[in-house]
Structure formats: structure tokens, C-alpha cells
Amino acid sequence: PQLNFDIDYIIEGKPNTGLIEIYTTEELTLNYTFTNLEEDAVHIVGVGGHFADPTDGHVLANITDAKVGPITLQPGETSTFRQFLGAEVPVGNYLLIPFLYVAKGSGLAKIGAKSVLAVVEDPPVxxxxxxxxxxxxxxxxxxxxxxxxxxxxxxxxxLKNAGYTASATPTPTSAKSTGAAQIDGSWLPDHLKK
Missing domain, CATH: 1.10.287 (Helix Hairpins)
Known part of the structure; x- marks a missing residue:
């Protein structure tokens, strides 16, 4: 049997697009709008979901199921409610797939809502x-x-060896008046000595 519902949700504080960026420690609030398009009354009794691998759909982390209401909706009625969840998954790319538990008559159905690509990052420091x-x-x-x-x-x-000591008063040099100055030639090469 096909069920006829209109399920939509937005994530508080996030753009209403197919991609959201969230931090590993962030708490998310999903605001659902549920419209009963069935001919009979239905009861929303819970919400849940999971984070799945976007490449193959493999479930990587479950979102804890939570009780809602039960919220009874007559045909054509619309109701809004919230789901709080933590993004306690490792850094990476995921499909966020929320679903609702809906009771109709004596049966219980798990109805999936639209999936959203979630990019989970570490929070900035x-x-x-x-x-x-x-x-x-x-x-x-x-x-x-x-x-x-x-x-x-x-x-x-x-620094101790690099410094130089300059005396405050220069030492006077006395020139001999009797002749040429004496030069120590021991350091001169032999061909320059006379």
C-alpha cells in the first residue's frame, strides 16, 4: 500500500540547500512540516535517521530514535515539530537521512524524508x-x-670576543727627530726587505 504524505524539513541555522556544513560537536535542530494527504487519520509517533556513505548508501552512524507525540493528523491536516540531534560522527562527507515513524490503523511505517549531503568538519579553534x-x-x-x-x-x-676596547685618550706616538722611523720587517716577504 502506498502512503501519501508531504514531508519537508529545514535545519535551523543552515541554508535550505542540498548541502550543509556542520561541526563534529554541533547540535542540529530539524524543523519538520508534515501534511497528511491520506483519506484516514495518521499518528506520528517517532523520528530517527542515520548518516550514510554518499557513494554507496551504507549506514555509517545511526541517529537515536526519539519519541514524538503521538501527533494525530486528520486528512489534509498539517503539523510542525522538531527533532534534535548531534553530529557526533568523524570528519567526512555523509548523507543525512531522517525518517519518521507513522502509525496508520494498526500498522507502523518508517517514512524517509529527503536526504541532505552533510560535510562534517572539526570546529575552528x-x-x-x-x-x-x-x-x-x-x-x-x-x-x-x-x-x-x-x-x-x-x-x-x-659577544665577549667581538667587542673591542677603545681607550678614552689616544696614546701619543713620538717620532724620533734623528732619522727614519724604525720598522719591524719580520713580517715582510724576503724580496721586499732591503
Missing amino acids: SYFSPQMIILELLLIATLGVGVYFVYLNWGAAY
């Missing part, structure tokens, strides 16, 4: 989160210790 501040301080401390180690082993000795 703020520079001011406590974990990030600890990492930043650890990095600064490590760099400080490294600079101090380099300075102690090489920098201090280099």
Missing part, C-alpha cells in the same frame, strides 16, 4: 580557548629556553 593559550605559552617557553641555551653556549663567548 579560537586563539583564546584555554587549550590554545596553554599551547601558545608552551611554545613561547620552549623558544625562550632554546634562545637562552644558544646564548649560553655560543652567543656569550662571541
Whole structure:
């Protein structure tokens, strides 16, 4: 037997397109609009769903079933209700496939709603989160210790030898008045010595 319903939903805070981007820790709210196009009354008794692999439809994670109402809808009636779910799945691409449990007469049917491609990502990290501040301080401390180690082993000795001492008063040189200045020629090559 074919069931005749109009099921639509939107995800709060997300664009109403075939693709949504969500974070691994994010809570989603699905706002359903359900219209009974049957000739008899129906009862919505629950919601559920799963995250599936978009390439082959294999179920990767189930969405916990939740009780709704029961919400009784007469023929032609429309009802709206919400489903809350967490995106506690690993980072990746998924098909979000929600479904409803609908009772008609003595039977219970699981009715699927439209699927949406969900791109699940890690949440961005703020520079001011406590974990990030600890990492930043650890990095600064490590760099400080490294600079101090380099300075102690090489920098201090280099800076001590690289400096020159200049006297405040120049030492006067006295020239001999009796003749040419004496030159130490030990450093001259032999062909330049006279």
C-alpha cells in the first residue's frame, strides 16, 4: 500500500540547500512540516535517521530514535515539530537521512524524508580557548629556553670576543727627530726587505 504524505524539513541555522556544513560537536535542530494527504487519520509517533556513505548508501552512524507525540493528523491536516540531534560522527562527507515513524490503523511505517549531503568538519579553534593559550605559552617557553641555551653556549663567548676596547685618550706616538722611523720587517716577504 502506498502512503501519501508531504514531508519537508529545514535545519535551523543552515541554508535550505542540498548541502550543509556542520561541526563534529554541533547540535542540529530539524524543523519538520508534515501534511497528511491520506483519506484516514495518521499518528506520528517517532523520528530517527542515520548518516550514510554518499557513494554507496551504507549506514555509517545511526541517529537515536526519539519519541514524538503521538501527533494525530486528520486528512489534509498539517503539523510542525522538531527533532534534535548531534553530529557526533568523524570528519567526512555523509548523507543525512531522517525518517519518521507513522502509525496508520494498526500498522507502523518508517517514512524517509529527503536526504541532505552533510560535510562534517572539526570546529575552528579560537586563539583564546584555554587549550590554545596553554599551547601558545608552551611554545613561547620552549623558544625562550632554546634562545637562552644558544646564548649560553655560543652567543656569550662571541659577544665577549667581538667587542673591542677603545681607550678614552689616544696614546701619543713620538717620532724620533734623528732619522727614519724604525720598522719591524719580520713580517715582510724576503724580496721586499732591503
